[in-house]
Amino acid sequence: MTLSSTPLVSVEQMYFHYPRAKISPGGSGWTLHDISLSIDLKSTVGIVGESGSGKSTLIRVMCGLLRHQQGTVRFNGKDISEYQGDGANELRRQNQIVFQNPRRSLDPRMTIRRSLTEPIRALQDRTPDDDELITSIKRVGLGPEVLSRFPHQLSGGQLQRVGIARSLSVNPTILYADEPVSALDVSVQAQVLNLLMDLRDQMGLTLVMVSHDLGVVSRMCEHIIVMRHGRIVEAGRTSDVLSRPSSEYTATLLKAARAASLERS
Amino acid sequence: MLNLRNLRVTIDDYEIINIDELTLQAGSRLGLVGESGSGKTMTAKAIAGLLPNEAKVSGEVNFDGQNLLTLGDRELAKVRGKRIGFVFQDPARSLNPMMRISKQVSEAIRIHTDLKGKAVTAKVTDLLRQVQLPEPETLLRRYPHQLSGGQQQRVMIAAAIAADPDLLIADEPTTALDVTVQEEILRLLISLSEQRKMSLLFVSHDLGVVRFVCNQVAVIYGGNIVEAGDIDSIINRPQHRYTAALLAANPGMPKDDNFSAFIGRRLQTITGSVPAVGRFPSGCRFRNRCQHASDKCATTPSVTASSPEHRYLCWHPAQGGQS
Numbered sequence: 001m002t003l004s005s006t007p008l009v010s011v012e013q014m015y016f017h018y019p020r021a022k023i024s025p026g027g028s029g030w031t032l033h034d035i036s037l038s039i040d041l042k043s044t045v046g047i048v049g050e051s052g053s054g055k056s057t058l059i060r061v062m063c064g065l066l067r068h069q070q071g072t073v074r075f076n077g078k079d080i081s082e083y084q085g086d087g088a089n090e091l092r093r094q095n096q097i098v099f100q101n102p103r104r105s106l107d108p109r110m111t112i113r114r115s116l117t118e119p120i121r122a123l124q125d126r127t128p129d130d131d132e133l134i135t136s137i138k139r140v141g142l143g144p145e146v147l148s149r150f151p152h153q154l155s156g157g158q159l160q161r162v163g164i165a166r167s168l169s170v171n172p173t174i175l176y177a178d179e180p181v182s183a184l185d186v187s188v189q190a191q192v193l194n195l196l197m198d199l200r201d202q203m204g205l206t207l208v209m210v211s212h213d214l215g216v217v218s219r220m221c222e223h224i225i226v227m228r229h230g231r232i233v234e235a236g237r238t239s240d241v242l243s244r245p246s247s248e249y250t251a252t253l254l255k256a257a258r259a260a261s262l263e264r265s
Numbered sequence: 266m267l268n269l270r271n272l273r274v275t276i277d278d279y280e281i282i283n284i285d286e287l288t289l290q291a292g293s294r295l296g297l298v299g300e301s302g303s304g305k306t307m308t309a310k311a312i313a314g315l316l317p318n319e320a321k322v323s324g325e326v327n328f329d330g331q332n333l334l335t336l337g338d339r340e341l342a343k344v345r346g347k348r349i350g351f352v353f354q355d356p357a358r359s360l361n362p363m364m365r366i367s368k369q370v371s372e373a374i375r376i377h378t379d380l381k382g383k384a385v386t387a388k389v390t391d392l393l394r395q396v397q398l399p400e401p402e403t404l405l406r407r408y409p410h411q412l413s414g415g416q417q418q419r420v421m422i423a424a425a426i427a428a429d430p431d432l433l434i435a436d437e438p439t440t441a442l443d444v445t446v447q448e449e450i451l452r453l454l455i456s457l458s459e460q461r462k463m464s465l466l467f468v469s470h471d472l473g474v475v476r477f478v479c480n481q482v483a484v485i486y487g488g489n490i491v492e493a494g495d496i497d498s499i500i501n502r503p504q505h506r507y508t509a510a511l512l513a514a515n516p517g518m519p520k521d522d523n524f525s526a527f528i529g530r531r532l533q534t535i536t537g538s539v540p541a542v543g544r545f546p547s548g549c550r551f552r553n554r555c556q557h558a559s560d561k562c563a564t565t566p567s568v569t570a571s572s573p574e575h576r577y578l579c580w581h582p583a584q585g586g587q588s
Binding site for chain 1: 300301443444445447448451470471472473474476477500510511512514515516517518519520522524525527528529530531532533534535538539554
């Protein structure tokens, strides 16, 4: 196997449960059950499923925020448990998350400048200068005046842009976005989704997006993973999976999404 | 059956709602579509007489020939909950966590009907069956936390229709639910409205959902109804620039399942964000975000009708008209 064919992330027969979960001998009780998948460098993957299906838990395990109990998770070919000390910081730097609700994920007592500085200090052990912060805030379509503001002075859409700038400030390889627009107004959602697509292309990012919206995933993601009850039901190229779903569950999900969506030619 | 006329609501001198006219015909399903801060929930609350005390209301809320704004509390209580039922967004917060399901539903029956004793229980069971809950007899004894979100919302609907209302107001009833459950609840609302000839005022931020449920739609922005009429006419030929922009920004699903042509397709955006209450511009509320705005838009547009079933407030409509 040549180096270039190694997937960026590979997960094999991975199981995860939260603390104090009861695992029965039959194997029930796992939050994530027998997960195997791989994500190639610079690909875009959508993870869909209903609430409680384990999609948010899965991305937290993949980027090392939660530790799985069985199976393996590799990043760049190396088991993520082997990233220790400086290696752990490097793993965090390369794997960044944008959370659903920017109002809850940014510290209300910190200026935007400080919020943007923190990950660079923590993960790269240096203090960014003003030029770097201005570049980073402009990249997401905001002006430098935002740097001296506090979160409560910004709109939801502006805050989510700050959240994206913060994740990108450490120059990650892979960006995980957990329902990045579901807390935003309809008229603002499109701006943020387009921004994510642009930044992915400009920065050569690998993008993994958790979403309940099949319309958004079918626009943005070449690959799709469908989850239910902590298992992967189906995975593949988005256009294949959604045009010819092989599982009944995917078909049900698709039918419900189609019923309550506008048709676009 | 329901007609709003010159409805104006202000709080602390901020104008929250200013609706010239809005009509809901008997038996019809009207979607009230808007983003957060647009005034959609406040409009629903104004109809129900549930506005906060500091709100100043003027104009008319005519329901079956009666202006609800002139009614006293006792008279209003005969209408509210009885002839007008309500379903809210988050069933887990609307249901009393300490009360069994039977009591949540029977309360509405006891207050609004003459039924007593076993007849009440029979009616509750029947209502739970009408909202398609499985094993209603067992369910009666359960508490809200023992039910799923979809089941809780069905219980809310059962309580709301207990007194056979003529109008049901549903405020984002499926926003907190998963997409498959959403479809079931929407189908239930449609069939209840058809079977009972019950009108529905359906408040939502999502035009896709509204298209599925409603035959009429009113788009609200900055407290004004900017466009209203027949759902197909508005989705296919939006006139107001805000409606057109909102439709274009909706991700939607690809026509004819052509997913391979959909990939990488950018969305059309609307610049800026919804202003805070009191920060909307004068004249056309949307003009500071509109690409087509001119000086003329600083004055309030007059109502234009492109057909008897389609009215809008825009100086520069999207298709045809004067520009």
